[in-house]
Amino acid sequence: MLEFGTNEGNAKPFNLAQYRNTLIEAVNNMKAVFPTAACVLIAPGDRGVLVRRSLNVHLKNTKLAKHKLSDKKKLAHAVANQRHGKKAEDQRVDIFQYSKIHFDIERVQAEVAASTHCSAWSMLHAMGGAGSAYKWTRQTPPLMASDMIHFTVAGYQRLAQQFASDIGWHALFEREKRDPDADQP
Known part of the structure; x- marks a missing residue:
């Protein structure tokens, strides 16, 4: 076999x-x-x-949820760039x-x-x-x-x-x- x-x-x-x-x-x-x-x-x-789960869902479930929305957006963008390079976040x-x-x-x-x-x-x-x-x-x-x-x-x-x-x-x-x-x- x-x-x-x-x-x-x-x-x-x-x-x-x-x-x-x-x-x-x-x-x-x-x-x-x-x-x-x-x-x-x-x-x-x-x-x-x-x-991967949506970064928004991930952020929602962490301590970052306590931060201001603008801070979360900045962090989300930074993490996305780190993980995916410059690829579009909506890549299928x-x-x-x-x-x-x-x-x-x-x-x-x-x-x-x-x-x-x-x-x-x-x-x-x-x-x-x-x-x-x-x-x-x-x-x-x-x-x-x-x-x-x-x-x-x-x-x-x-x-x-x-x-x-x-x-x-x-x-x-x-x-x-x-x-x-x-x-x-």
């Missing part, structure tokens, strides 16, 4: 052609070392983008930027899997597609950590169960529950 793409998809700018070449090299290396091994390429799950954030990249990675993995006689499995689809990182973070219990990259224990368990089901392992476990000695000589 080869699962990578989350960290690679974080590179700015993300280079899909370079990712494809790296993946092909990794699969070929694995097959050279383990020529009879089965191969599954696992595409990354959804990933969210942390958006694409909360699906990693979902889009992970869909591209998934597509490349499926193509490489087909050309190298591997299987492919999409963690992104198992989670529910684009935007699922936000849903998984807000579920009770949460299935995704607050960084919206990593999963909680419950999230990893759900993904493992889905993977096992998708590749047919659940049928084996169910058969063992019904008849534990079925495969014994």
Whole structure:
């Protein structure tokens, strides 16, 4: 099982052609070392983008709320310039930027899997597609950590169960529950 793409998809700018070449090299290396091994390429799950709370909300909740409005505006402007350089404060954030990249990675993995006689499995689809990182973070219990990259224990368990089901392992476990000695000589 080869699962990578989350960290690679974080590179700015993300280079899909370079990712494809790296993946092909990794699969070929694995097959050279383990020529009879089965191969599954696992595409990354959804990933969210942390958006900073409004500076106004932040200031409202601090001791600075006691200062004069003009002082707060000056400080807010200074902090914004420090954090963001001279970028506009109303700059939009694409909360699906990693979902889009992970869909591209998934597509490349499926193509490489087909050309190298591997299987492919999409963690992104198992989670529910684009935007699922936000849903998984807000579920009770949460299935995704607050960084919206990593999963909680419950999230990893759900993904493992889905993977096992998708590749047919659940049928084996169910058969063992019904008849534990079925495969014994």
